[in-house]
Amino acid sequence: MAKITVNKDLASERAKCEFNVEELTNYLDGGRENTARRRRMEDKVLSVKELRDEIPEEYLSHKEKYENAIRKAVLFYKVQKSLDDPNQSDHERIRNSYRSTITSAIFKDNSPLTLHIVMFIPAIIGQGNDEQREYWLKRAKNMEIIGTYAQTELGHGTFLRGLETTATYDPATEEFVLHSPTLTAYKWWPGGLAHTANYCVVMAILYTKSKNCGIQPFIVQIRDEETHMPLPGIKLGEIGAKLGYNTVNNGFLGFDNHRIPRDRMLMRNAQVSKDGTFTAGANSKLTYGTMVYVRVLIVNNMANLLAKAVTIAIRYSAVRRQSKLKPEDPEPQILDYVTQQHKLFIGIATSHAYSRTALWLWDHYAKVTSELNAGKLDNLPELHSLACCLKVLSSVDAAVFVERSRLACGGHGYMLSSNLPQTYGLVTPASTFEGENTVLLLQVARSLVKAWQQMLNGRQLAPSMAYLADQKQLDRWDGSVNGIIRAFQKVARGKLAFSVANFEKYQKMGLSREDAWNKASVQLTAAAESHGRAIVVQVFKTETDRIASSLSPPLRKALDQLVELFTLYWALERLGDLLLYSPLSEVDVRDMQARYEELLEKIRPNAVGLVDGFDIRDEILNSALGAYDGRVYERLMEEALKSPLNAEPVNSSFHKYLKPFMQGKL
């Protein structure tokens, strides 16, 4: 293997690191064997030359980008399949791939098959009865059919009960008639729907015996399996260029009285019999299960995307020298500016926080799902609330810290060759898809208000809300991590109490329950956000303590510093709340600030080691600024030279427009 020359600043950063980077990687992967397995997979995928782009994607047309993405998606799927361990359960397969970011090496803007894997197959698993699973899963898993999840419409994304697509049962032919009565009823957004999928799970309002039976899932063929032409009665297309996700092939879909057989309604929960009799499921919200599943996955996805962005920005900050700290000294590495450390170290800590939280949530999800399969529904409301609030917080924080990483790279962060703009394009839609964030916070608030009433009635609360029942005030400020976690719980409790009181006050003033809720909703969402913060700091701390206990002291110390930094960062961000709901004094604030600055200083020598520990290969980072060797300037120039405009010294537009214009001839 050719020896790589590493930028000397990066090399000296690596020499300074106080812990063993490989040990950190193994910790993040969940063990040495998992690291080895992940790397083997990466080696294998990256050895396929055809999966690499000859021309940078950004110089392709919209159409070429899609065609190139499809070409690679097919090949990538085959390589992945050849590495699959058939003995793993679906749960293990997903859990073991939580650190896999290899997809990013192939697609800068995500794959057109994402929805097939992430929603179509899970919808069949979660919504299909045993017979339907048997038939459709085999076809979907073998890629004999490609599907997507078609729920959102042009006129409605959030309000599912307001969907306009109808599925009307016709007992005479034992078929459902799918129809889009208006333009706003057109399905709009589903990934892969435009030109990739030939099937989809369509969420539509079921009518049988002239009764609205609510939203139900239907598996619908939309294109001919041979010719790929849209079937009669189906209108399909692409929704156009977007901020990101441009290779995901998001589409629209309209139905003109399109008929499908009765057995195409996914009938795990609710059923329609041949004569049109509707049997409701145990809980109508089980129909929303696919969304819960994806919200859980998003938390992990956000942690990985943030790890990518912060790796790029930290390495760049070690290489980049700018301005002067002291007049007599040379220009320092920008990483020596404490403001730069403040911008970036929180990104490292946040990625750790959400990757720990994601695993914790995934295990919780798996437990509740197995209970649901056994007919026990008691823990569904808590799971829904947790998935909503952790999806919201992870997506908001990832978007903020990815963008901050980009800004921290100055002008070069604006270049597509840094891969930071595209990474932002991948994190920011997560605040909207799978439930718009404000709307999901309102769902969390709804569950908190309910819990509050249960507490007043002396009933036991779900474990993640149990802290609400602790009525004891904090008698003194305890600035330890555990002390701050308790203070965050007091904040969440206090804000909830305040918003419930106002909600009730507005009703007493004569507002309807709905209007009072709307009027109190800014406070309610703030209480929901605080609840989420309390959960994340607590899970981050307890899970790190639990898993890191066997690590070497230097690594343990570095992880404890990240947990403390994360906790202090949010305490300082939320000073107003803490001053209102905890016994925090001005002196305590000054102490916290001093400790925060001390932590930045302690983390500084380990910063490059910490991002190296994420072990994200250059091919995955795809960044001129973030490569392992730190050849930032050389790579920027190499990438610039790939611009098609640099293929010729004089562009034809000079002779056509500029020259006549400058010579007054145009």
Ligand SMILES: CCCCCCCCCC/C=C\CCCCCCC/C=C/C(=O)SCCNC(=O)CCNC(=O)[C@H](O)C(C)(C)COP(=O)(O)OP(=O)(O)OC[C@H]1O[C@@H](n2cnc3c(N)ncnc32)[C@H](O)[C@@H]1OP(=O)(O)O
């Ligand atoms: C760690 C492991 C990780 C492994 C990693 C593996 C690698 C995988 C790589 C990929 C990873 C990530 C993928 C990233 C890419 C993802 C691409 C995503 C593309 C996007 C797709 C979409 O966006 S699909 C469309 C999504 N749409 C929505 O989310 C719509 C949002 N709206 C709603 O959910 C509902 O309308 C809303 C909940 C807002 C209201 O519903 P409504 O029927 O009106 O209900 P309410 O009246 O408000 O409430 C009634 C009661 O129902 C309860 N409830 C609501 N929802 C649920 C639910 N889902 N489950 C359970 N209960 C629910 C609610 O709480 C009320 O209860 P109450 O008791 O009456 O109060």
Ligand SMILES: Cc1cc2nc3c(=O)[nH]c(=O)nc-3n(C[C@H](O)[C@H](O)[C@H](O)COP(=O)(O)OP(=O)(O)OC[C@H]3O[C@@H](n4cnc5c(N)ncnc54)[C@H](O)[C@@H]3O)c2cc1C
């Ligand atoms: C990249 C991307 C990929 C997507 N992929 C898919 C897919 O594969 N399949 C699919 O079905 N869908 C998909 N979607 C659609 C996505 O799920 C919806 O955009 C999302 O659910 C939000 O709905 P909306 O766009 O209708 O927003 P709206 O609900 O119209 O929200 C607009 C504003 O109104 C506010 N608002 C709405 N309702 C309330 C309320 N009750 N209280 C307070 N405020 C409210 C929101 O907070 C927001 O500020 C995708 C979207 C994106 C961006």
